Amino acid sequence: MARAALSRDAVVEIALGLVDDEGERGLTLSAVAGRAGVATPSLYKHVRNLAELRELVSIRIMNELADEAGAAVLGRSGDEAVRALMRSWRTYVVRHPRRYSAMLQVPHPGLAEAGSRLLGIVLAALRAYGLGDSGAIHAARCLRAAMHGFSVLEAEGAFGLPEKLDESYDLLIDMLTSGLGTD
Amino acid sequence: MARAALSRDAVVEIALGLVDDEGERGLTLSAVAGRAGVATPSLYKHVRNLAELRELVSIRIMNELADEAGAAVLGRSGDEAVRALMRSWRTYVVRHPRRYSAMLQVPHPGLAEAGSRLLGIVLAALRAYGLGDSGAIHAARCLRAAMHGFSVLEAEGAFGLPEKLDESYDLLIDMLTSGLGTD
DNA sequence: CTAGAAGGCTAATACCATTAGCCAACCGCG
DNA sequence: CGCGGTTGGCTAATGGTATTAGCCTTCTAG
Structure with a gap:
């Protein structure tokens, strides 16, 4: 290989920093190049195009989330x-709201794989309820939908005051766990 | 006024059609101009810029959703x-998945107003439970989060097979209504 | 009938992604 | 030690996008 230089991972890392600092709209090839101290076209040696970079960033973020959720459930x-699953999920979103928002953009394939990892974790959290195969899938979808919806709305500031959001989320957890128990 | 011509509303209407046909990424000023049979800069006589057009489209969509949800709850x-609220919400999303996705983009201000209208409708649906002011807010947030999360995931095709999604959603409704009743 | 505003146009600018083609540095090999 | 190929950078060029400036026509109000 030539000059030590950039790597594919380094590019993704810079892109992540950009997302954290300026939001997903700030993720542009020229901005990445600027931070890397490199001319824009040089990035194409590491990444096919902007769409692929976005995809890589999304996958990286989803895997981070899955790591934390998995550890919480363990x-x-x-x-x-x-x-624990629901709390860890929201904790991630609160800590990295811009990353979570960025993950949503452009539901390209490739995310599907990371998504199924998350599904597995949700299913693991549900194991003790003794739901059937099909019942577990339905319940997992509901959990995911609830966590995701709350996360999106919170990350985008769609709820009014940020205070007391903890209470709202606790209520959501209670509603869902009680719904699971009495199923 | 000069030539009969375009109006602000007509521009928004064309933009909506574009969203329906090509998704939110197809909403571009030059595409709108093309459909309107007009040069791109002419649009600036009706709309401040692309961001404003996106915002107008989002507001229009959110109001459509609020109309249907409001009628369902009545x-x-x-x-x-x-x-009824939850079913009508999802029905709208299934009927106009691209519109729903487009509504999410760019959480600019101005959406807040239309959002509070939706909140009012959700609160109305909850009135009979006799929750306190604060309890009703928390419950409304949970409902909205659940509906929204399910809608986003469905509109983006994040769930595996589309079949049996009805069952999943029914389960979600049951979990939430039972959680509300036994609160 | 006339003045002015409303709404269209062309031209120009700036920023972005992307492609093509060139060049230098580093590596492993003899 | 040197040499060739690969790797990773560069500049230049293209095309699409939003946006601004400034002009010109047409309708309408008075």
């Missing part, structure tokens, strides 16, 4: 597991 | 109202 079961 | 109360 060693717990039942309501405890669901609670 | 004359019902309690679990029936919540069920």
